Amino acid sequence: xxxxxxxxxxxxxxxxxxxxAGRYLRTIDKxxxxxxxxxxxxxxxxxxxxxxVLVAGKNFxxxxxxxxxxxxxxxxxxxxxxxxxxxxxxxxxxxxxxxxIIEADFFCEDGVPVVYNSETAEITTENISCKAAPLSxxxxxxxLAGGLAEYLSTKVQDDDEDCNx
Amino acid sequence: xxxxxxxxxxxxxEGAFVDRKVDRAYAHDxxxxxxxxxxxxxxxxxxxxxxxxxxxIIYDHIAPANNSTTANLQGRLRSFSKEENFSFYDVGSGICxxxxxxxxxxxxxxxxxxxxxxxxxGALGAFATGVGATDMAGIWATGQTWFRVPKSIGIHxxxxxxxxxxxxxxxxxxxxxxxxxxxxxKSLEFIGEGATAMPMDxxxxxxxxAIETGAKxxxxxxxxxxxxxxxxxxxxxxxxxxxxxxxxxxEKEIYLDLERVEPLLAxxxxxxxxxxxxxYAGTQVDQILVGTCTNGRYEDLQRFAxxxxxxxxxxxxxxxxxxxxxxxxxxxxxxxxxLVNSGCVICPPxxxxxxxxxxxxxxxGELGLSTANRNFKNRMGVGAExxxxxxxxxxxxxxxxxxxxxxxxxxxxxx
Numbered sequence: 001x002x003x004x005x006x007x008x009x010x011x012x013x014x015x016x017x018x019x020x021a022g023r024y025l026r027t028i029d030k031x032x033x034x035x036x037x038x039x040x041x042x043x044x045x046x047x048x049x050x051x052x053v054l055v056a057g058k059n060f061x062x063x064x065x066x067x068x069x070x071x072x073x074x075x076x077x078x079x080x081x082x083x084x085x086x087x088x089x090x091x092x093x094x095x096x097x098x099x100x101i102i103e104a105d106f107f108c109e110d111g112v113p114v115v116y117n118s119e120t121a122e123i124t125t126e127n128i129s130c131k132a133a134p135l136s137x138x139x140x141x142x143x144l145a146g147g148l149a150e151y152l153s154t155k156v157q158d159d160d161e162d163c164n165x
Numbered sequence: 166x167x168x169x170x171x172x173x174x175x176x177x178x179e180g181a182f183v184d185r186k187v188d189r190a191y192a193h194d195x196x197x198x199x200x201x202x203x204x205x206x207x208x209x210x211x212x213x214x215x216x217x218x219x220x221x222i223i224y225d226h227i228a229p230a231n232n233s234t235t236a237n238l239q240g241r242l243r244s245f246s247k248e249e250n251f252s253f254y255d256v257g258s259g260i261c262x263x264x265x266x267x268x269x270x271x272x273x274x275x276x277x278x279x280x281x282x283x284x285x286x287g288a289l290g291a292f293a294t295g296v297g298a299t300d301m302a303g304i305w306a307t308g309q310t311w312f313r314v315p316k317s318i319g320i321h322x323x324x325x326x327x328x329x330x331x332x333x334x335x336x337x338x339x340x341x342x343x344x345x346x347x348x349x350x351k352s353l354e355f356i357g358e359g360a361t362a363m364p365m366d367x368x369x370x371x372x373x374x375a376i377e378t379g380a381k382x383x384x385x386x387x388x389x390x391x392x393x394x395x396x397x398x399x400x401x402x403x404x405x406x407x408x409x410x411x412x413x414x415x416e417k418e419i420y421l422d423l424e425r426v427e428p429l430l431a432x433x434x435x436x437x438x439x440x441x442x443x444x445y446a447g448t449q450v451d452q453i454l455v456g457t458c459t460n461g462r463y464e465d466l467q468r469f470a471x472x473x474x475x476x477x478x479x480x481x482x483x484x485x486x487x488x489x490x491x492x493x494x495x496x497x498x499x500x501x502x503x504l505v506n507s508g509c510v511i512c513p514p515x516x517x518x519x520x521x522x523x524x525x526x527x528x529x530g531e532l533g534l535s536t537a538n539r540n541f542k543n544r545m546g547v548g549a550e551x552x553x554x555x556x557x558x559x560x561x562x563x564x565x566x567x568x569x570x571x572x573x574x575x576x577x578x579x580x
Binding site for chain 1: 182195196198199202203206207227231232234235238279280281295296297298299300302303306307311313345346349350379381435520521522539541542543544547
């Protein structure tokens with residue numbers, strides 16, 4: 001799969017409170033999270049999300065387990081997030097919600113067009129090419145299904161072969 | 166064999182991806198609402214909830230509800246939980262992690278909570294970790310989930326705490342040492358004589374903050390102390406299996422001398438910024454919060470009460486017992502009366518203002534001291550700052566209205 005978009009560059013240790021603040025969580029109306037995305041980090045970012053590839057530093061998505069952080073990004077039109085590293089619950093939530101996340105030491109200028117090829121795990125801009133860390137087979141399966149809901153709905157759940165525990 | 170606790174409990178080598186049935190899965194009013202929405206979108210061939218007897222819902226984040234939107238969302242999840250026969254803990258029961266620690270989660274269990282601080286339960290020798298709402302919905306539907314077996318970091322605790330240094334100060338110390346992403350995807354194992362000597366409330370505090378280093382979980386070995394603790398909650402002895410510490414192969418080892426730990430503050434919007442309380446001594450404080458899943462236990466309230474008893478607090482001070490059980494114990498022992506007489510406000514058991522939505526949110530430009538685990542920008546009030554500290558530092562500061570190290574108590578400088 002080829003994913004492309006304009007880079008929106010942000011820093012290290014951006015926590016989930018920064019992506020969507022706790023005071024906006026009490027709703028199931030996703031548009032509220034889209035409206036207030038990154039409000040406490042940089043309110044100007046909200047207008048740049050549609051069609052964006054976020055390019056973050058290390059430890060993106062640390063803090064709370066709130067899945068609304070992933071939902072807000074996806075619903076706001078973010079196509080993928082590239083970061084040097086991700087916090088693990090955010091990472092898992094992204095896969096489960098079908099948001100493409102890419103771990104790579106990748107840097108570029110804000111606004112430049114970025115292309116990611118999920119088959120080769122390669123990130124390219126006009127000037128740069130960079131190889132990303134591959135996802136595990138399980139994660140790829142869930143992501144390619146479109147998320148955990150879609151993955152579980154296609155996977156045969158058999159009581160007899162639940163797991164080996 | 167030199168297997169870490171994570172390897173032993175998950176039953177596979179480090180780095181392996183495994184599917185495992187979970188022994189206990191829980192969510193709160195916040196993530197539970199999202200889980201219900203996600204679950205209702207699932208169309209699985211196993212229609213229905215797989216193992217409702219293993220699922221708990223605990224109302225703690227906005228409990229009681231603060232407005233109609235919250236009340237309606239909570240109402241839906243409450244009805245669903247009752248229809249599905251989940252273990253349901255309504256408003257006032259307490260914080261999810263605390264309730265799970267009161268005789269429900271056991272050593273060697275696989276515990277998954279839809280809250281990042283679910284790692285708290287590692288204090289009991291369980292493999293406990295946090296997930297998001299869709300993950301939890303998958304667990305409702307299938308009774309299991311996947312894990313990658315983490316590598317572990319051994320944190321050796323040597324010596325004994327001295328003065329007014331507490332478990333919270335140890336937690337702030339190791340978070341500072343590792344940094345906010347120093348243990349991402351890893352498990353922290355607290356070992357050594359200092360760990361063995363840690364009482365359960367301290368173990369819970371230390372494991373609670375593992376996530377602040379990015380860790381998947383923090384763990385103590387279940388020992389005689391664990392057994393005594395669980396038996397006091399009515400758990401049958403035969404259900405409590407102990408874990409023998411091994412000389413494990415850790416990816417990294419950290420040595421922390423408890424003697425040298427001093428009262429600390431985490432400042433300026435980052436959890437890994439711990440500095441001695443004395444560095445900020447004299448800074449005026451607008452609000453003190455004692456509670457949360459880090460430090461809302463009976464022993465925390467007791468430490469706080471031992472310092473303020475018979476005196477008056479000089480600043481608004483909120484006390485939030487972590488559970489009904491904690492509240493009840495504190496009431497029975499007279500601590501609650503002492504705190505009320507000292508001018509403290511007692512809030513219902515739950516998360517209190519930690520999430521920044523009700524009951525103690527700070528105003529713009531205000532500074533709060535909190536025994537919580539996160540001081541992220543704007544978290545507990547837009548334009549406000551919260552510094553993290555121990556219950557004893559909160560108590561000394563409550564009496565003076567300014568940041569005060571509890572060590573001055575020993576030096577007789579606190580009137």
